[in-house]
Amino acid sequence: MPGIVESRVDQGETRDFLLAFRHGDRDAFEWLFRQHQRTVYGWILRIVCNPATAEDLTVETFWRIHQAHARFNPALGFEGWSRRIATRAALDWLRSTHRETASRDELADDLAARSAGDPAISAEIRRKTAQALQSLLPKLRIVAVLVLIEEEPHREIAAALGLSIAAVKVRAFRAVRRLRRNLEEQGIKP
């Protein structure tokens, strides 16, 4: 099967792959997976901040993409469509874990233990900052991560979330206000 996929890539027939995928062709789906898995994984990782979870959600996203192949419109492109589905999968995960305090604490501890952060920032401050972020409602948290941490353009966030740019700005404003309040309650003056 890899030989078939490679020979098709050589022909550079992206449009044919998109049309074939729409009709349920598994080779075309694999080709699209290979082309886009890194982008989808990277986007999800930015939202959930956990590599293992991002891998699981990437699998979930491509499963959803496969399930929805008949609704795919090749004229609108694959990247934006896959990003919207990935965002929905990540948001579903944020919602399912938002109610689990233990899971939130585990993620905060995991983040605090990472050594790659700024050495001037103590693990305790990282943990409290992570907890403040995770205490936000999922719909605010996803915007906070993409606007404040990843500095993605408002236009792209709006497209991925199916919102207007104004709605993204309002959610970012609310998220900052709640983060500040939460951090101050924990004794951190941002």
Added chain:
Amino acid sequence: MKERDDDRIKTSLQQAFPPLDEEPARDLWPAVLRRMDAQPAMQPWFDWALLAALVGVAALFPSAIPVVLYYL
């Protein structure tokens, strides 16, 4: 002043969440294939019960709909 406060929040978050390697640690295609070949999961009965309860609340207390929508 407010903008400076916002920048400080942004800086705190960026320092607390360092960039991660944007490459999956393993090939995810076999997992996608397994997921595609697996039987679709049954919808848990609890989801249907929750949906019925939400519809009931919306019918009895229409003024609660904006509140429910806000938390979705």
